[in-house]
Amino acid sequence: MALLTRRSITRISDVLDxxxxxxxxxxxxxxxxxxxxxxxxxxxxxxxEFNIRSVNSGFTVxxxxxxxxxxxxxxxxxxxxxxxxxxxxxxxxxAELLSSNPLFNEFEELKKTLNDAIDQKYSTxxxxxxxxxxxxxxxxxxxxxxxxxELHEKSVITDQELTKIKKTMDELLAEANSxxxxxxxxxxxxxxLKLLTNTxxxxxxxxxxxxxxxxxxxIPPSS
Numbered sequence: 001m002a003l004l005t006r007r008s009i010t011r012i013s014d015v016l017d018x019x020x021x022x023x024x025x026x027x028x029x030x031x032x033x034x035x036x037x038x039x040x041x042x043x044x045x046x047x048x049e050f051n052i053r054s055v056n057s058g059f060t061v062x063x064x065x066x067x068x069x070x071x072x073x074x075x076x077x078x079x080x081x082x083x084x085x086x087x088x089x090x091x092x093x094x095a096e097l098l099s100s101n102p103l104f105n106e107f108e109e110l111k112k113t114l115n116d117a118i119d120q121k122y123s124t125x126x127x128x129x130x131x132x133x134x135x136x137x138x139x140x141x142x143x144x145x146x147x148x149x150e151l152h153e154k155s156v157i158t159d160q161e162l163t164k165i166k167k168t169m170d171e172l173l174a175e176a177n178s179x180x181x182x183x184x185x186x187x188x189x190x191x192x193l194k195l196l197t198n199t200x201x202x203x204x205x206x207x208x209x210x211x212x213x214x215x216x217x218x219i220p221p222s223s
Contacts, residue, residue: 003054004030004037008079012038015083017186019090020111024190040086042093044194050089052082063089065096110196110210114189117217122182129176129184137176137216141169144212148205157205164199189213 004012009030016023021042029039035053042048050063059076066072067088076082129137145166152162168191176184192213200206214221 003032003034009038011083012040012086015086016040016090018087020094020108020115021090022115022186022190024187025194045093048093048096050086052079052086061085063092065089065092067092110213111189111193113219114192114213114217115186117219118182118185118189121217122185127181129181134176138173140212140216141173144208145169147208151202151205151208156202157200161200161202161205165195168195185217188216 009028012028013023016026016028019025025043027041027043030037031039035055036051037054037059038050038052040050048064051061053060053062055075059079059082060073061076061082062071062073063085064071074085076085148157148162148165151157152159157165172184172188172191175187179187192209196206196209200209211221213219
């Protein structure tokens, strides 16, 4: 059993989910022994890490990247202040990515569009996919995969890019069987952004991914 209460773990997850990346972009570990209460890593940059540690008179947080310096270590009096630092850390990651990856800035608007559509379409986090909806998802994913296979045959995308796309699609389709709709779509949007910014270099491939994401959420094509 983790040292932190379920409520405290949920509060951490909520902070991560409110970031532009959502909680799907982070690995959260809550140890069941020792001084460390929580360790959080950003999946695409594991060196971006946030740790909460229990000390005699409160807490300490250690994280990277900081706002000004690369690594930060500071004492906090309350768990609430630790969560405030966690929120600041997610903003630091966003700022670092914006500074180093121009593609991230280009697709930030798409990320916001997807998240806004999810929030408007699903008021609850508990609704699951029906069998018919799962079949539709499967057909949509098969179509996307076939389009990328065609791009691969034309040498527009590489072997590695095609493998990553198909692996991501397979994992997402499997998760749709157990994830609630709202959680799944949030995860889907996050994974599409990762493919767009970190994997697919071809503008044609990026356009197909964007079109697929918009189609699943009934969002009009970009102008």
